[in-house]
Amino acid sequence: MVAGIDLGGTETKFGLVNREGEMLAYQTIPTDPDIGYKTFFTYLANEIECLLLSLGDDVALLGASVGAPTGSQANGTIDNPSNLNWPNSLPVSKILESLLEVPVTVVNDANAAAVGEMLFGAAQGYKNFFCVTLGTGLGCGVVIDGELMLGSMGHAGELGHVTAIKGGRMCGCGRMGCLETYASATGIVRTVLEAEKDEYEHSVLSTYHKTKITAKHITDAAKEGDSLALKAFDFTGKILGEQLADTVAILNPELIVLTGGLTRAGDLLLNPTIKYMNCHLHDIYKGTVEIRLSEMNTKKTAILGSAAFMWLKLDSVSTQKV
Numbered sequence: 001m002v003a004g005i006d007l008g009g010t011e012t013k014f015g016l017v018n019r020e021g022e023m024l025a026y027q028t029i030p031t032d033p034d035i036g037y038k039t040f041f042t043y044l045a046n047e048i049e050c051l052l053l054s055l056g057d058d059v060a061l062l063g064a065s066v067g068a069p070t071g072s073q074a075n076g077t078i079d080n081p082s083n084l085n086w087p088n089s090l091p092v093s094k095i096l097e098s099l100l101e102v103p104v105t106v107v108n109d110a111n112a113a114a115v116g117e118m119l120f121g122a123a124q125g126y127k128n129f130f131c132v133t134l135g136t137g138l139g140c141g142v143v144i145d146g147e148l149m150l151g152s153m154g155h156a157g158e159l160g161h162v163t164a165i166k167g168g169r170m171c172g173c174g175r176m177g178c179l180e181t182y183a184s185a186t187g188i189v190r191t192v193l194e195a196e197k198d199e200y201e202h203s204v205l206s207t208y209h210k211t212k213i214t215a216k217h218i219t220d221a222a223k224e225g226d227s228l229a230l231k232a233f234d235f236t237g238k239i240l241g242e243q244l245a246d247t248v249a250i251l252n253p254e255l256i257v258l259t260g261g262l263t264r265a266g267d268l269l270l271n272p273t274i275k276y277m278n279c280h281l282h283d284i285y286k287g288t289v290e291i292r293l294s295e296m297n298t299k300k301t302a303i304l305g306s307a308a309f310m311w312l313k314l315d316s317v318s319t320q321k322v
């Protein structure tokens, strides 16, 4: 078994995952910022060991992997854990290795999602693809020739912060017009709120308080044929599709996997994205790249992805031994 850990700002979810991608045990504990990281990780390690024991005596833990938004796989650290009172560049892999006595890796959540799709999901059997996570922001993990592309600092593939519209929407990173300000769950809400007054007032979405509208409301409205909601999906698909076409020219993938909360909209998002990507693609790539939605259970995708990252490491070690 490998322990996949999804370390979030308010709760930490973890599960024991075998090489086939089956999660045989699962648990959640609060990520309490006040108890200090030493106490937290000791508690986490104990809980993982209890979970392992619950599966019987003949199950061994081979490794663990921690997925976190600011996880650095190069250093095994979690950098800038902004909502936790933990030190910067906390050496999480070292701390957990000494407690669990198995190898521990740290991976950022976008890369974990890509590896999860490669080992257990929509990208099984593919060696050149990238996986775009459309949640609160936009993350991207890239696999080239079967290997995760990391770059010099492990931050390759930050597609969420390439410029989609010059001088466009203000982004949390301090720049303007970044892709994630348009193509994400929060981006589509901004699109609706920026609509012309007339159009907005004719939409069912105007019945919600402006601060309460979510991507789910927009999805439900679009399914009922609401014209503003449908337009918002078309616009989101346009911005995303055009940017994907540019990315195809850099990476030449055979597949793009879309995952994350916004993909629960299904064809409402997928169809315009495919349409605009194909319109924008250079001729040499036409018909060579497919876009698919993730088939994984989104609640546990992050755990499976973290575990997949460790399985990939264990596979490469055993291959080297052979």
Ligand SMILES: [Zn+2]
Pocket: 160, 161, 171, 172, 173, 174, 175, 178
């Ligand atoms: Zn940005």
